[in-house]
Amino acid sequence: MTTLELLVTAAVHPVPGIRSLTLAAPDGRDLPGFVPGSHLVIECGGRSNAYSLTSDGTAPTSYTVSVLEVPDGSGGSRWVHRELRVGEVVTARLPRSLFPPVARAAKHLLVAGGIGVTPIVSHLRAARTWRRETEVHYVFREGRGAHVDDVLALTDGAAELHTDRAEFCARLEKALADQPLGTHLYVCGPAAMIDHVLDTARGLGWPESRLHCERFGLDALDPGDPFDVTLTATGTTVRVPSGTSLLEALETSGVDVPNLCRQGVCGECRIPVAAGTPLHRDLFLTEEEKAAGDALMACVSRSAGPSLEVPL
Amino acid sequence: MTALASSAAELIAGFPFPFPEDRYRYSTNVEPAGRSVSTPAGQWGAAVVDIDGEYAAELAERADILRRDPTRAEVLPHMQPAAWDAAMTLMRELATAYPSTMTLERLGDARWRWTNGLLGLTQEFVYGDGGTLPEEPLRWIAGQVQEDVVLLDQRDQLYGDAGVVTFAADWSFGFDVGMSFLEIHGPVPRVREEGVITRAHEFLKRLQPHQPYRRTNWTLTIGRRLDVSTELYPEWGPDREMIQRVDDATFGRLVHLRVEVQHLVRLPDSGAIMFLIRTYMLPLELLATVESWRRRAAEVLAELPADMADYKGIIKYRDRAASWLRAAGGEAP
Known part of the structure; x- marks a missing residue:
C-alpha cells in the first residue's frame, strides 16, 4: 500500500x-x-x-x-x-517525512514565511503533546496569514507575528543571536527568505547540524543547456534539449524512472551515472553524494558537459 | 538455557533458513517486510512481529534477565516519544497479525484499550502519559513480544539511544547504547571496506513510515541459549572449547544455527527508526532433517572466510559443523 x-x-x-x-x-x-x-x-x-x-x-x-x-x-x-x-x-x-523535529533539541526555533507556515503548524502540535520548548516567528502579508489562529493557540499567544519585512529581519537577527545552547532552527517559506534566515544564522556561528529547512518547490530553474545521454543497457543515445528535463527525455524514449515530486526534493528519481559529470540542481542528495558524481536526480539535474552515460 | 516448549516439527516449520546461495558474504540484504517466504518445511515472514510456541518461555526468560541486569534496557530521555511510538506500533502490528487474541481499541482522542489475550492482559492508557502504564512504555511492550527492540534517533547520523535487548548474539546493548550506527558496526570485518554499512546507513536514513523492510543475519550458538550477550561471556565462552571435545551425537544436539530476522521500521509519529531482532534457533540434528538446508548450510560453513568465521565466534568449530552436516547426509566430510 x-x-x-x-x-x-x-x-x-x-x-x-x-x-x-x-x-x-x-x-x-x-x-x-x-x-x-x-x-x-x-x-x-x-x-x-x-x-x-x-x-x-x-x-x-x-x-x-x-x-x-x-x-x-x-x-x-x-x-x-x-x-x-x-x-x-x-x-x-503515503505521507513522507523530510522535515522532522530533532528529538534531542533543547529548544525549537521555528521560522515561517507565508504558506511556509504549514509544516510549522504540525511541529507545534507535536511540541505541545511532548511539552517541547518552542519560539515561533511567522512573517506574512497583512491579511494573508494562513493558520494564524492555530499558531497563536498552539503557543498560548507567544508566537511573534510579523507583517513588515524589515522589522522581521531585524527581530530575526536578534532572535538568532540569543538562543540557548542546543537550540535547533527550522525554517520554511519562499527560497529567498530561507536563504536569508540560514545565511544570518551561519553568520552568527550556528553549526549546519542545527539548521533545518523545508523548501516547497524550487523557484523556476533555468532551462539549461542541451546534452546527450547514452543508455548503456541498450546503447541508444537520447537528446535532452534545453527546457526539457532528463526525466522527461527518458520517459519520452520509453525508459521508466520511478518519480514523485519532479522538483528535486523527494529523492525518488535518483539514477546512477556511469560517465560524464552531473550538474546537480536538486535539494535531495548530500554534498558528499553530489561530489561523488555517481548519481543524479533526473527530474532537475543535468549534465555539466555535452554528454552523460547512465546504466539504464 | 531455555527449556523447549515447542515441538521439533513446529520449530522447523517456522524456521527462517537464511542462505539463498552456497556462499555467504555481507551485503545490504534488505527487502520489503511482510512477504511470506515458503521453505521446504513451512513458511516465515508474513508479519513484522512473530509469535510462536516459545512465546511464554521467551517472555519469562526476558523478564528474568531484566530483573538480574537492568542495563539490558535503556531509554535516554529524548527517546520517550519514540518509546511510546514503538509501543503503539508494536501493538498495531500484533493486532494486525493476531486479531483473534490481540486488539487495540480507541476509546477517545488519546485514550486506548489494549488486550493481549495470550497474556490475559487488558490495559487502558493515554498515549504519551507515562502514568497510565505500569512501567516505561518500551519495557512494557518488550514484555509482550519475542523480538529484541532497538530505537535509533536520527540526527546527522543514527544513534542507538533506546532499546530492550536481552537476546544479544555476542554484543552488549548496555555498552553500545548512545553510540552511532557506524560506531556500533565498527568491529564487523570487511563491511567498511565494502561500503555495506554506509549503504545500509544511507538506506535507513531515508526509510519512510509504513514501508518496513527486513533482513536476516546468522551465526552458530552452542546450546539453546538466547542470551549470549557479552555480559555473560564467562558463562558461554568456554562452550567453544567444550564443543570440540563432545561426541558427534552431542555435537548435533548442541550446535544450533541461530538466525535473526531483523525488521527496520520508521516509526510514524516520532520519526525514530525501530530495529527489531527476532532470534530463531535450530539444532544441527533438526536442520539436517531438511535435505536442502543440510546440504547448503554445510557448503556455507565450509566456505566461509576465516575473518568472518572469527568475528562470528565460530572459527573453532565451524569446520566440524560442516563435516557433521555432510556426514549426516552420507557425504564425505
Missing part, C-alpha cells in the same frame, strides 16, 4: 488565496500516522503536488492541508482551488 484514496470532507478559504482541505478515508477508518513536518503528495488534475500536513499526525482520522493558489504555476494549485469539490476523492501517496 503506497497510495491512499482520500475523501474531501471539508474545504474552506480561511484567508484570500488559500484553500484548506480536510481529507479522510472514504470508509472512515484511521489514516496512517505521520511525523511532524511531513507532506502529502496529491494528484491534482494530472499533476502531483506536495502539500505539508497541518493536522496532528498521531493516529489521525483525518488530514488537513492548506493550498496557496499559484496563478502562474503548473496548474495543480489552480485545480485544487477551482475544480476540486467536497465529496470528491483524491489519490495521494
Whole structure:
C-alpha cells in the first residue's frame, strides 16, 4: 500500500488565496500516522503536488492541508482551488517525512514565511503533546496569514507575528543571536527568505547540524543547456534539449524512472551515472553524494558537459 | 538455557533458513517486510512481529534477565516519544497479525484499550502519559513480544539511544547504547571496506513510515541459549572449547544455527527508526532433517572466510559443523 484514496470532507478559504482541505478515508477508518513536518503528495488534475500536513499526525482520522493558489504555476494549485469539490476523492501517496523535529533539541526555533507556515503548524502540535520548548516567528502579508489562529493557540499567544519585512529581519537577527545552547532552527517559506534566515544564522556561528529547512518547490530553474545521454543497457543515445528535463527525455524514449515530486526534493528519481559529470540542481542528495558524481536526480539535474552515460 | 516448549516439527516449520546461495558474504540484504517466504518445511515472514510456541518461555526468560541486569534496557530521555511510538506500533502490528487474541481499541482522542489475550492482559492508557502504564512504555511492550527492540534517533547520523535487548548474539546493548550506527558496526570485518554499512546507513536514513523492510543475519550458538550477550561471556565462552571435545551425537544436539530476522521500521509519529531482532534457533540434528538446508548450510560453513568465521565466534568449530552436516547426509566430510 503506497497510495491512499482520500475523501474531501471539508474545504474552506480561511484567508484570500488559500484553500484548506480536510481529507479522510472514504470508509472512515484511521489514516496512517505521520511525523511532524511531513507532506502529502496529491494528484491534482494530472499533476502531483506536495502539500505539508497541518493536522496532528498521531493516529489521525483525518488530514488537513492548506493550498496557496499559484496563478502562474503548473496548474495543480489552480485545480485544487477551482475544480476540486467536497465529496470528491483524491489519490495521494503515503505521507513522507523530510522535515522532522530533532528529538534531542533543547529548544525549537521555528521560522515561517507565508504558506511556509504549514509544516510549522504540525511541529507545534507535536511540541505541545511532548511539552517541547518552542519560539515561533511567522512573517506574512497583512491579511494573508494562513493558520494564524492555530499558531497563536498552539503557543498560548507567544508566537511573534510579523507583517513588515524589515522589522522581521531585524527581530530575526536578534532572535538568532540569543538562543540557548542546543537550540535547533527550522525554517520554511519562499527560497529567498530561507536563504536569508540560514545565511544570518551561519553568520552568527550556528553549526549546519542545527539548521533545518523545508523548501516547497524550487523557484523556476533555468532551462539549461542541451546534452546527450547514452543508455548503456541498450546503447541508444537520447537528446535532452534545453527546457526539457532528463526525466522527461527518458520517459519520452520509453525508459521508466520511478518519480514523485519532479522538483528535486523527494529523492525518488535518483539514477546512477556511469560517465560524464552531473550538474546537480536538486535539494535531495548530500554534498558528499553530489561530489561523488555517481548519481543524479533526473527530474532537475543535468549534465555539466555535452554528454552523460547512465546504466539504464 | 531455555527449556523447549515447542515441538521439533513446529520449530522447523517456522524456521527462517537464511542462505539463498552456497556462499555467504555481507551485503545490504534488505527487502520489503511482510512477504511470506515458503521453505521446504513451512513458511516465515508474513508479519513484522512473530509469535510462536516459545512465546511464554521467551517472555519469562526476558523478564528474568531484566530483573538480574537492568542495563539490558535503556531509554535516554529524548527517546520517550519514540518509546511510546514503538509501543503503539508494536501493538498495531500484533493486532494486525493476531486479531483473534490481540486488539487495540480507541476509546477517545488519546485514550486506548489494549488486550493481549495470550497474556490475559487488558490495559487502558493515554498515549504519551507515562502514568497510565505500569512501567516505561518500551519495557512494557518488550514484555509482550519475542523480538529484541532497538530505537535509533536520527540526527546527522543514527544513534542507538533506546532499546530492550536481552537476546544479544555476542554484543552488549548496555555498552553500545548512545553510540552511532557506524560506531556500533565498527568491529564487523570487511563491511567498511565494502561500503555495506554506509549503504545500509544511507538506506535507513531515508526509510519512510509504513514501508518496513527486513533482513536476516546468522551465526552458530552452542546450546539453546538466547542470551549470549557479552555480559555473560564467562558463562558461554568456554562452550567453544567444550564443543570440540563432545561426541558427534552431542555435537548435533548442541550446535544450533541461530538466525535473526531483523525488521527496520520508521516509526510514524516520532520519526525514530525501530530495529527489531527476532532470534530463531535450530539444532544441527533438526536442520539436517531438511535435505536442502543440510546440504547448503554445510557448503556455507565450509566456505566461509576465516575473518568472518572469527568475528562470528565460530572459527573453532565451524569446520566440524560442516563435516557433521555432510556426514549426516552420507557425504564425505
